[in-house]
Amino acid sequence: xxxxxxxxxxxxxxxxxxxxxxxxxxxxxxxxxxxxxxxxxxxxxxxxxxxxxxxxxxxxxxxxxxxxxxxxxxxxxxxxxxxxxxxxxxxxxxxxxxxxxxxxxxxxxxxxxxxxxxxxxxxxxxxxxxxxxxxxxxxxxxxxxxxxxxxxxxxxxxxxxxxxxxxxxxxxxxxxxxxxxxxxxxxxxxxxxxxxxxxxxxxxxxxxxxxxxxxxxxxxxxxxxxxxxxxxxxxxxxxxxxxxxxxxxxxxxxxxxxxxxxxxxxxxxxxxxxxxxxxxxxxxxxxxxxxxxxxxxxxxxxxxxxxxxxxxxxxxxxxxxxxxxxxxxxxxxxxxxxxxxxxxxxxxxxxxxxxxxxxxxxxxxxxxxxxxxxxxxxxxxxxxxxxxxxxxxxxxxxxxxxxx
Amino acid sequence: xxxxxxxxxxxxxxxxxxxxxxxxxxxxxxxxxxxxxxxxxxxxxxxxxxxxxxxxxxxxxxxxxxxxxxxxxxxxxxxxxxxxxxxxxxxxx
Numbered sequence: 001x002x003x004x005x006x007x008x009x010x011x012x013x014x015x016x017x018x019x020x021x022x023x024x025x026x027x028x029x030x031x032x033x034x035x036x037x038x039x040x041x042x043x044x045x046x047x048x049x050x051x052x053x054x055x056x057x058x059x060x061x062x063x064x065x066x067x068x069x070x071x072x073x074x075x076x077x078x079x080x081x082x083x084x085x086x087x088x089x090x091x092x093x094x095x096x097x098x099x100x101x102x103x104x105x106x107x108x109x110x111x112x113x114x115x116x117x118x119x120x121x122x123x124x125x126x127x128x129x130x131x132x133x134x135x136x137x138x139x140x141x142x143x144x145x146x147x148x149x150x151x152x153x154x155x156x157x158x159x160x161x162x163x164x165x166x167x168x169x170x171x172x173x174x175x176x177x178x179x180x181x182x183x184x185x186x187x188x189x190x191x192x193x194x195x196x197x198x199x200x201x202x203x204x205x206x207x208x209x210x211x212x213x214x215x216x217x218x219x220x221x222x223x224x225x226x227x228x229x230x231x232x233x234x235x236x237x238x239x240x241x242x243x244x245x246x247x248x249x250x251x252x253x254x255x256x257x258x259x260x261x262x263x264x265x266x267x268x269x270x271x272x273x274x275x276x277x278x279x280x281x282x283x284x285x286x287x288x289x290x291x292x293x294x295x296x297x298x299x300x301x302x303x304x305x306x307x308x309x310x311x312x313x314x315x316x317x318x319x320x321x322x323x324x325x326x327x328x329x330x331x332x333x334x335x336x337x338x339x340x341x342x343x344x345x346x347x348x349x350x351x352x353x354x355x356x357x358x359x360x361x362x363x364x365x366x367x368x369x370x371x372x373x374x375x376x377x378x379x380x381x382x383x384x385x386x387x388x389x390x391x392x393x394x395x396x397x398x399x400x401x402x403x404x
Numbered sequence: 405x406x407x408x409x410x411x412x413x414x415x416x417x418x419x420x421x422x423x424x425x426x427x428x429x430x431x432x433x434x435x436x437x438x439x440x441x442x443x444x445x446x447x448x449x450x451x452x453x454x455x456x457x458x459x460x461x462x463x464x465x466x467x468x469x470x471x472x473x474x475x476x477x478x479x480x481x482x483x484x485x486x487x488x489x490x491x492x493x494x495x496x497x
Contacts, residue, residue, distance in 0.1 A: 126454070
């Protein structure tokens with residue numbers, strides 16, 4: 001069984017769509033700026049990767065607006081893009097042959113914040129009935145499924161910032177079990193005041209007010225990360241089905257694995273390297289086959305150090321090109337891994353590995369070849385995408401070029 | 405509680421609560437069309453019923469909402485409700 005990516009949908013702070021996102025990523029254009037949704041001047045964290053001109057009403061039917069959080073609207077728009085990109089016309093597949101598997105880390109924060117205000121100020125009956133599902137992790141899967149009449153297997157995976165890769169891994173498994181098409185990926189947005197303080201509480205966000213310096217993964221000056229909103233939705237298809245209908249193929253999801261870190265103080269190493277090894281084994285690939293690693297790049301110094309150690313251990317010092325394009329978008333929670341998959345697939349297509357935002361000085365002891373400053377022209381046939389989530393989640397996906 | 409609820413009031417309330425199903429879906433004479441045909445499900449009507457209680461003081465219990473199949477049925481329920489069934493303080497139960 002092979003699972004091919006045949007459609008890309010992107011809602012990213014630096015580009016509304018896969019091609020604008022990719023052009024911005026290669027040009028080094030950032031989507032990080034002072035959070036504009038409310039007055040953040042008295043908050044300890046003030047920068048975010050925001051979608052600047054997202055107009056849900058221009059893309060979605062009015063009936064969906066009262067019942068959706070902004071994160072779900074973004075997921076629906078990304079799914080529309082991906083299905084259009086894949087040329088999946090209604091009726092091409094029967095409803096039970098199409099599944100939806102998405103990841104979500106925050107739920108519908110802004111929607112719920114608004115309804116909670118009604119609860120405490122006007123009483124329970126003022127709360128929208130749509131709160132019953134607008135808040136929860138599976139809502140993006142459900143709304144995409146309803147909008148496109150996809151009655152095949154549907155699921156939602158939650159693993160903080162690693163969950164987006166888990167969704168794609170599970171979508172591939174779903175195809176292996178006999179569903180020819182699965183819409184997958186992840187989208188998050190929690191930039192209302194309540195979502196913002198919830199994010200700040202992790203203690204891992206950058207307090208820098210300089211958009212060029214705030215999120216510098218693997219840099220000697222790394223000081224935490226900038227959060228963002230958005231993500232990516234992909235159309236994944238059974239290889240034989242995609243070939244028969246003559247679909248354009250971006251590449252293959254060739255391997256996937258997830259691990260969990262041991263308890264703190266156990267003395268055992270973190271699970272990221274093992275996730276990468278297991279994903280490569282699942283793809284039937286050796287470390288020497290990998291042309292580029294799209295790293296998690298948390299920007300928290302001790303986590304950067306741990307990831308550098310995992311990459312160096314697996315590939316040897318400077319043994320593979322490493323990049324963190326998410327330095328230009330901020331970390332998108334469930335959307336981060338799928339957006340990195342889009343970047344990896346377009347790197348395969350164009351033979352260009354994007355640079356890692358503003359990161360300039362990588363400590364020598366990290367021993368990684370980080371693409372910095374400008375994109376690097378290189379043949380990319382196989383790429384490894386890594387993601388970690390708070391509390392010990394590690395996920396890895398291998399993408400591979402498919403000869404056309 | 406003041407003037408009776410009109411079909412225009414209901415149209416505005418439906419759109420505010422549950423959105424427009426498609427442009428002009430609630431144009432012309434839609435009073436006797438089925439809500440399902442108009443594109444509104446039971447949740448849309450529950451949400452609308454909650455706002456009707458706020459505005460008109462008439463409580464339509466959730467289990468009764470499913471029986472109101474057309475806009476006219478809703479108007480009849482609101483305007484025909486005996487005064488005793490109206491809540492004294494709109495906005496609170």
